[in-house]
Amino acid sequence: MPKLDQILIVDDEIEVGTFLSRLLVRKGFQTSYAETGADAFQLIASTGFAVAMIDLKLPDTCGLDILRQLKNNQPDCEAIIMTGYATTKTAVKAIQLGAFDYIEKPFDDISEIEQLVVKAFEYRHRITGQSGGQHEWQAIANRTGFVVGNTQKMIRLATVAEKIARKNINVLIQGETGTGKEVLARFIHAASSRSDHTFIPVNCGALPENLLESELFGHEKGAFTGATSMRRGIFEIADNGTLFLDEVGEAGLPIQVKLLRVLETGEFLRVGGEKPVQTDVRIIAATNVDLEKAVQAKNFREDLFYRLDVIRLELPPLRERKEDIPLLFNRFISRTGNLQVSPEVTRALLDYDWPGNIRELVNIANQAVALCDGNTILPSHLPDKIITRSSEQTEVLTENGKVAFSGSPVDTLEAALNAVRHGKNLTRDNIIKAYTINKQIGERLYEHMTTLGVAGPLPPSLREVEIKAIAETLSFYKGNISTAARSLGIGRNTLYRKIKEYGLLI
Incomplete structure (x- = not known):
């Protein structure tokens, strides 16, 4: 001991x-x-x-x-x-x-x-539990709206962020879109010795390059058409404070050169200016792209990358911290009143994958609050995409021996349809097999409908069969009339006449 x-x-x-x-x-x-x-x-x-x-x-x-x-x-x-x-x-x-x-x-x-x-x-x-109390960073997190939650990964991230905040070093935040990179940046600023000065966020991907340069560095009077007076840039305004460069990977190479100069010398030139301007700014950069790969592809300067990447913080996606979802959701809905959340809603939120991360969760919370006319958030207040994923899961053995999960065969088919609609995991090798299975499913379902006494769709008319056959054949042969006619077993003139008769497009 x-x-x-x-x-x-x-x-x-x-x-x-x-x-x-x-x-x-x-x-x-x-x-x-x-x-x-x-x-x-x-x-x-x-x-x-x-x-x-x-x-x-x-x-x-x-x-x-x-x-x-x-x-x-x-x-x-x-x-x-x-x-x-x-x-x-x-x-x-x-x-x-x-x-x-x-x-x-x-x-x-x-x-x-x-x-x-x-x-x-x-x-x-x-x-180690030998004394009580909150984490040192808890008060700052509450003040800046940084909901850390209870996962060890996030607690460790907040602890590291609070420690490096006190150091005058640049920080690179990486994470998927919507994970809360700007909120983390504001937390670092608030925990730093610069907290009494300005924090300014800039989205490098939201402005054209010429406007971004003027926005960052300012311009002199007459520097370009419309520059009727001198204008200070963000680097000048944020002196002694913190500048948050969001989506820094979207900045063009000319801007990257100017950023590198500021980081190396602490000075810059306004657009159209000749006299260097001094600045003392801490940079917190963020990106949802892999900057190391961007460096390899020559889309991002290596020297600038190392200047920004003094310390790197990784924000986990929401799907990797699902135990925090109820806490986050309750925090978001509490902004507008004292609402309760039904157990079904909590289960639905936990079953969803959250591709849009915390930003998507905020939107869902706002929608639920807007639709709720009582004091409890119910499943009917959530979008269909959330409810569909929350059905009770059962195991289904697929043909290749893998286990899929679904609430029912219908849910499985819906999931398969969505996957096919977006082309997920479809290759030249398996797409024919998928097409064949789909036809077999249709035939088997029609047989079960007959057995269950359920009225199925009427058999197609001869006209419908003919239209479908001609349209699919023309599509298969990319509109080649001669080849399509031979495949259908009719003459070219007959095919032309039917195309005109049925109003088909070639």
Whole structure:
């Protein structure tokens, strides 16, 4: 069992190790010191720790390897990474591996070390249930409308986001459309030291390139037709604040060059301007495309990608955090009153896949509130696409031995029709088989209708049969009259006459 005040210090500089040990002992903590990775691994295997301070650069190993071993052996131990300025990006990655935080060397403020260690202890106590209270970020999340939920993936994401928010580094948020990238960006801004300054979102895919350039960097009077006065751009307005570049992957290469210059030098030129303008802006970029693939395809500059990708946060799609759906739905409907949600509605929401993610859930919630004339949201207040998917599922064995799920054979057929309508999983190899199965289903259903005494459709008339045969034959032979006539067993003139008679299009 770890001692409640036991701290592991790992640093190859004996002076640093001695300094930290004396500092923390004076504060009432117990310390163990490891000069090498081998020493650290041995201590981790033999002694329990509440907090560890680990240097990234060691002569025999990497601090990240020690962090991994520590988290494997003692997952409740909170790690503080010590890093030089040149390895800040690696230290930020350590947070994603489970580190509590990082501190840069050389240490300029001793009180910062003490405060960070105390915070690590407090966080460990809260996580292990030794003390109550909410997460540090909960108040900020509530204020910004960032509904984290109860999934470990989202809790970890919020924890990492809150930690890196305090660092003056750029952030890249990735996630499908509608997952809440702008809400996460606002949360990071609110948790940062820039929270008292401006937060400005810009959708890089919503404006033509010439307008986007003027929007971002401003323009001088007379820079182009209609520029009757000087106009400040968003980079200038957002000075000391945060700029959220949504869909940054949609920005053209000329804009990417200008963005890179701002990130590298902190200055830019207004459109038509000659004098550089200084700015201090934190960039949070977001995209629903794979920027690494865009770099490989030469659609996105590699140097800009690495400038933006200092820390990457991945927002999971709603289908991967379904246990949060009832909480989210109740939060959205509570904006307009105190409504209840029926169990059938909750089940329907959980059964749906949510391709539009949280944005789609918000729309469904607003629609349900608008249709509800009582105090309970019912299935009739939901769209058909939600209700259809929520039918009780049973197993159906398909021809290839796979198990499909459906509430009934009719639901299965409806699902198959939707799949065919959108061309899902259809190939040159299986489409003929699908067509044959479809015909057999029609024949078997007609037989069952007769057995059940259900009136089926009337047999087609000779005219209907003829029209269908001619139309399908012409389509098959791509309108070739001679070939179609031979296939039908009639002359070309007869085929021409019937095409005219039935009003068919060639």
